[in-house]
Amino acid sequence: SQTIHQWPATLVQPVGSPLSLECTVEGTSNPNLYWYRQAAGRGLQLLFYSVGIGQISSEVPQNLSASRPQDRQFILSSKKLLLSDSGFYLCATRGTKNYGYTFGSGTRLTVV
């Protein structure tokens, strides 16, 4: 079965500081990987997805970027955080039969 490791769990960063959130996947190879953001405890919004190393697609233009330097590693970054970047960030991967979506435990980001 697939396992996602996501860190850090909680992060408080000042406005204008850089950001790096990391996600690694175990138990599968060449997975589809996704970054979602959940604002104010409501619905999840897809930010980025990747179908392979170096392949990144952005769903929502914003202050964030993503990278996939290795097959099972997915990184969410920002050069300068905005207050509006605060939220709960979740990494996810999809199983081979489209029912095995696995989510990481999430990162609660507060920009102050």
Next chain:
Amino acid sequence: AQTVTQSQPEMSVQEAETVTLSCTYDTSESDYYLFWYKQPPSRQMILVIRQEAYKQQNATENRFSVNFQKAAKSFSLKISDSQLGDAAMYFCAYSNAGGTSYGKLTFGQGTILTVHP
């Protein structure tokens, strides 16, 4: 683009009773997947149940069952014999089955379920 709508921001139920959470979706695709996810206070996303659009039979997982009405584009979740541990935010989600969708999930806005003892 696909959309998912959960019209009930909050619902409550008495322990041991039954509650139904509503979800409607909009798509022009014929082959897709629908999901219900549970998010407890820990915020971990937990898959509750899934439905494949080409299957007419409604999915069931123990106390959880769905009423899938493809023509009406409706996908409701029924929780029977509600337990205190069922209290959580519930999300309805949609995914195209086709390869070009890359498995992206579209979520509804969620329904907060409160279970009263």
